[in-house]
Amino acid sequence: MKKSLPIHVAIIAIVLLFSCSEPAPEKKEKRPNIIFIMSDDHAYQAISAYDTTLISTPNIDRLAHEGMLFTNASVTNSICAPSRAVILTGKHSHVNGKIDNLSPFDTTNVTFPMLLQKGGYQTAMFGKLHFGNNPKGFDEFKILPGQGDYYNPRFITATGDTTITGYVTDITTDLTLDWMEKRRDTTKPFLLMYLHKAPHRSWLPAARHYPEFTKNTYPLPKTLFDNYETRGEAAKTAEMGILKDMLLRYDLKVPKTVLDAMGISERLGSGGVDRMNPEQRAAWDAVYDPIARDFTEQFPQMNDSTLTVWKFQRYLQDYLGTIASVDENVGRLLDYLDAENLTENTLVVYTSDQGFYLGEHGWFDKRFMYNESFKTPLLIRWPNIITPNTTEDELVQNLDFAQTFLEAAGIDAPDDMQGESLLSLFKGEKDSWTRDAVYYHYYEYPAEHTVKRHYGIATKKYKLMHFYYDVDQWELYDLEKDATETNNVYEAPEYQEIVKELKMKLAEIREKYRDSDALSKQYIDLYKEKGYIE
Structure with missing residues (x-):
């Protein structure tokens, strides 16, 4: 009679059988959700993670406490629509063609949302885009026409326009959360662009805030x-x-x-x-x-x-009053992520399309390369990748978002994108970050606010600017000795070697990014032909 194996021997045999078979495939790392939060004209001075003098913004500050605060983030062109075009395309204004608010956006540009959508991401945009009524690369959008309105705003959708009663910052968040709750495909990673009108001029606060702020x-x-x-x-x-x-x-x-x-x-x-x-x-x-x-x-x-x-x-009372609503509504979204267990696998960015003057140099608005409009707030949280409560002082720009998001999603960026992925900085690998200067070029003149055309280069220590078109003037600032940028030392004898070095570096960076005086003249001639300028 055939004897059966003892039970313990049988178990060992089964274990050995499975251990000799093909190993189980490694679990593919889950791609992160990406939430890009951008306000319009939000000065870094008006975020308490940067400066507590003017306002407390505890919800926006959460992203710094739980992630990374960038102290040297800047834009390539400090004006609304061109900044947004740079963000979407990962290309300087002179390359993507959206040099100012007058010129149309070239819709043949490839944008990072298009690439994420093609790569399997569900995509949505709510709020202020500022240009175009049919943004490519989005499964759903509800956007304000042009500048939009603070009260009872009209929204453009893929199926028609709709006017919604209420306050724009609250409504934009309502629309965002409605999509998150009802139409988000939980089998896919998502890209959500959550874009606020506030605190853009003319600064109308919500009713709950103006009694206090005034x-x-x-x-x-x-x-x-x-x-x-x-x-x-x-x-x-x-x-x-x-x-x-x-x-x-x-x-x-x-x-x-x-x-x-x-x-x-x-x-x-x-x-x-x-x-x-x-x-x-x-x-x-x-x-x-x-x-x-x-x-x-x-x-x-x-x-x-x-x-x-x-x-x-009066200006600051209303400007800061609008920011109070932005902060509250950012908190609503962050709380939703926590409640739905989405926080751990979601990369969240808070930024603005540029900085803004809050009385510095006697000004409001933006456009110049001086710090208050050139620098922009940037706070990023990505749990398990970014160490909480980290401050980063490397020179980064809005030019870098596209490649950052594509690398985070595991999607190759096109070769003609001009930014640099921030992932190495997220991981604390500063040795691989080699950028020592950033480039800026502003075009919209003659136009609103009459800020003259200029381009320039900024390092951590110096800023060199050249104003052109109807003038030919240079300015140099020693940022370590002159934080308020009130003392132009371009002509000072002791800075002539610095001027020489920075002009060489400026020429190199213009060549790198394919900008030139000849190209600037082409844009000027084109604008004269179209009647935009005389």
């Missing part, structure tokens, strides 16, 4: 009364001064009836206040009408200095 008083910037003594014509002729160029009605909400009674006429309208419904308008008037009455009483006694200070305070 009572605040803010410290004056050291350079509020800058006289541009060592600088050339560009700084002196720009039309973005708080005193002379900030409008009482459009920007600072003094009603037309009040201005008419004072004999003051302005070129722009209400800044969006007239879009409010009766309930919204009643809440607004209850706070802003007393401010207007107080202004009419003070105005006859005001000189240029006191009027500048009054305008500055």
Whole structure:
């Protein structure tokens, strides 16, 4: 009779049989979700992770505490639509063709959302794109037309337009969370572009914030009364001064009836206040009408200095009031990720399309290569990749986002993209980061705010700028000795060797990025032909 094997011997035999078979395939690493949060004109000075002087932004700050805060992030062209084109294409403005807000975006450009979509990502965009009504590479989008409106905004969708009652920052988040909850394909990684209108001019806060913020008083910037003594014509002729160029009605909400009674006429309208419904308008008037009455009483006694200070305070009250809503709504999204167990495998970016002047040099707006508009906030969280509470001072730009996201997704970037992936910095591998200078080029002149065309190079220590077209002027700043960039040392004898070195480096970087004076002239000639400039 055949004997059976003892049970323990049988078990050993089975284990040996399986151990000799083909090994199980390695588990493929899960590709990260990507959430790109961008506000419009959000100054880094107005994020408390950078500076606690003006406002507390605890939800945005979470991304720094749980991830990485970049202190030397900058843009290649400090104006809204061109910055967005650089982000999408990973190419400088002169290469992607969107050099300013006037020129159309060349839709033959390949963008990183198109590549992610092709590579298996579900893609969605909500909020402010600023150009184009049918963005490529998105499974779903709801975007504001042009600048959009703060109250009761209209949205463009693939199937038609819709107007939604409420406040734009809240609505953009509502639309985003609705997609996350109801239409996100949980079998795919996703790219979500969550894009805020705020804090773009004309700075209308949500009703819950303006009663508080209109009572605040803010410290004056050291350079509020800058006289541009060592600088050339560009700084002196720009039309973005708080005193002379900030409008009482459009920007600072003094009603037309009040201005008419004072004999003051302005070129722009209400800044969006007239879009409010009766309930919204009643809440607004209850706070802003007393401010207007107080202004009419003070105005006859005001000189240029006191009027500048009054305008500055009103400006910051509303500008920062809009940011309070952005911070709250970023918190809503981050809380959703936590509640749905999505945080661990999601790369989250918070940035702006550029920086903004909050009274520095007496200005509002952006456009110049001076720090307040050239530098932009950048906070990135990616659990298990980025060490929490890390500060990074390497020179990075909005040019780098496309290649960063593609590498994170395991997708090859096209050879003609011009940025550098930030993944090595995420992992703390600073030795492999070799960039020692960044390039900038601003084109939109003559135009709104009359900031002259200029290009330049910035290192951690110096910044060299060349203003051209109707002038030929150079500026050099020693960033270590002159953080406020008020002392142009281009002509100083002790800096002539630095000037020589930086001009050589500028020529090299322009060649690297395929920019030149000849190309600038081609754009100028094209614009003259189209009638954009004379």
